Amino acid sequence: MIDVTRLSLNQATVKHLDLPRAADLCADAGISAIGLWRDRVGEIGVGRAARVVQDAGLHVSSLCRGGFFTGVDGGRNANRSAVDDAAALGADVLVLVCGGLPSSGKDLAHARRQVADGIAELVPYAQAVGVRLGIEPLHPMFCADRCVVSTLAQAVELAAPFPSETVGVIVDTYHVWWDPALAASIQAAGDRIASFQVCDWVVPLPADMLLGRGHVGDGYVDFAPIAEQVEAAGYTGYIEVEIFNETVWNDPPDRTVATIRERFAQLSG
Amino acid sequence: MIDVTRLSLNQATVKHLDLPRAADLCADAGISAIGLWRDRVGEIGVGRAARVVQDAGLHVSSLCRGGFFTGVDGGRNANRSAVDDAAALGADVLVLVCGGLPSSGKDLAHARRQVADGIAELVPYAQAVGVRLGIEPLHPMFCADRCVVSTLAQAVELAAPFPSETVGVIVDTYHVWWDPALAASIQAAGDRIASFQVCDWVVPLPADMLLGRGHVGDGYVDFAPIAEQVEAAGYTGYIEVEIFNETVWNDPPDRTVATIRERFAQLSG
Numbered sequence A, B: 001m002i003d004v005t006r007l008s009l010n011q012a013t014v015k016h017l018d019l020p021r022a023a024d025l026c027a028d029a030g031i032s033a034i035g036l037w038r039d040r041v042g043e044i045g046v047g048r049a050a051r052v053v054q055d056a057g058l059h060v061s062s063l064c065r066g067g068f069f070t071g072v073d074g075g076r077n078a079n080r081s082a083v084d085d086a087a088a089l090g091a092d093v094l095v096l097v098c099g100g101l102p103s104s105g106k107d108l109a110h111a112r113r114q115v116a117d118g119i120a121e122l123v124p125y126a127q128a129v130g131v132r133l134g135i136e137p138l139h140p141m142f143c144a145d146r147c148v149v150s151t152l153a154q155a156v157e158l159a160a161p162f163p164s165e166t167v168g169v170i171v172d173t174y175h176v177w178w179d180p181a182l183a184a185s186i187q188a189a190g191d192r193i194a195s196f197q198v199c200d201w202v203v204p205l206p207a208d209m210l211l212g213r214g215h216v217g218d219g220y221v222d223f224a225p226i227a228e229q230v231e232a233a234g235y236t237g238y239i240e241v242e243i244f245n246e247t248v249w250n251d252p253p254d255r256t257v258a259t260i261r262e263r264f265a266q267l268s269g
Helices: A019-029 A038-044 A046-055 A072-089 A108-129 A152-159 A182-192 A223-232 A246-250 A253-268 B019-029 B038-044 B046-055 B072-089 B108-129 B152-159 B182-192 B223-232 B246-250 B253-268
Strands: A007-010 A033-037 A059-067 A094-097 A133-135 A167-172 A193-198 A239-241 B007-010 B033-037 B059-067 B094-097 B133-135 B167-172 B193-198 B239-241
Touching: A007 A019, A007 A059, A007 A253, A019 A033, A019 A038, A019 A046, A019 A253, A033 A038, A033 A046, A038 A046, A038 A059, A038 A072, A046 A072, A059 A072, A059 A193, A072 A094, A072 A108, A108 A133, A108 A152, A108 A167, A133 A152, A133 A193, A152 A167, A152 A182, A167 A182, A182 A193, A182 A223, A193 A223, A223 A253, A239 A253, B007 B019, B007 B059, B007 B253, B019 B033, B019 B038, B019 B046, B019 B253, B033 B038, B033 B046, B038 B046, B038 B059, B038 B072, B046 B072, B059 B072, B059 B193, B072 B094, B072 B108, B108 B133, B108 B152, B108 B167, B133 B152, B133 B193, B152 B167, B152 B182, B167 B182, B182 B193, B182 B223, B193 B223, B223 B253, B239 B253
Parallel strands: A007 A033, A007 A239, A033 A059, A059 A094, A094 A133, A133 A167, A167 A193, A193 A239, B007 B033, B007 B239, B033 B059, B059 B094, B094 B133, B133 B167, B167 B193, B193 B239
Antiparallel strands: none
């Protein structure tokens, strides 16, 4: 059963707050977990960030992000540093956004092999440090410029060679809701589901597609069946609300959090 | 082998020309086929449209479009009329854009069943009139508002209950290039491939996602392997260039056609 204690706020949803203020907001609203971003962690340093979330009594449900295996040097240095941050923060998972087509080429199969190779190379380091990696499929509209992993099935296949406690997958409704194979892929993912993120698909999408996300209930995603499938697959972790949307960002953060709690209650009801 | 005689111009690529002028443009440029749209056909009436393309010596490689099975009355009346037009024009295929989520609901599985039911209902009429239907998967970013058929695999599955000469599928690079299952789905489609449409995926997409298409070679699609797979599946029909793009539309049509021929030659070379 989805209980409100499982609600996590991804800090990107309250973009105009720095990490200490986002942590305070969660604590004040009775939200027990937060999803963090490395750029906001970096503003105050990972050591202080770890203390801030600990002092606020928060669990770190995810850290965004590593990945970009198709870029310069395959993202190697940045990824080890991201793993270190995830360990220092006690994050449940380091989210991997795997990278788009490199500017040098259009060979999608090659780019996808680069991703597989990059993950394989990162795994021993993550294992040594005790951090779980989470491969996030991004909506196919981001395939060219951001992530060549476009379906949950593909993420599960990329994770398959590794133990599930080391390499999981991320289910984000915004990216996967359309997929005719979604139910089967969630079932196949099973205990690899490392994070369940929710936000809605609103129409029309704004000019910047990255910002086309809405509050749960404001768009076209039918959350209940997806949540049930994720539950049935055995996922018992946090459910993170991550909304990139200019209007939401410009709302007072306490109102945003109130809306999130209200919609979450409907989702769980 | 892809020969330039297989090039077809979809009239949407030269949006500012009416059908008679688009037909003249093709004839002058030595392009032997044209893809038509019902709204432009309707401007002059289907009888005259049929004569115009015949007088210009053009084959009609496709007619856009029927479908919208999730809308009011399941698109029933419009679809029979579209089938009639396709027959009158001698079109190789009537392209079906199957419809998005109805305003009344978010039940994607239900909407997809509506599409299957709508096709089943239309098939006997299409058979009686001798028109081939082509199910077009649209990019998943159109799933909410335009088409709940999001992958080629899904289109092939929808077509499967019917003879391939009655229900085929459309392969449009813009909609399917990202799909990790594309090669397998093209192979599975086999003789159901009723049209092969090409245009490129450019980044960033403009505010109106419908207009984000580029000339072959201007974006991220790797055409050669897709064209080879379509060939290997046995498709020997026309290859239609269909570009929705404000800049292309504002170019002089003869320049647009020159670019299309040049890029097509590279594709076939």
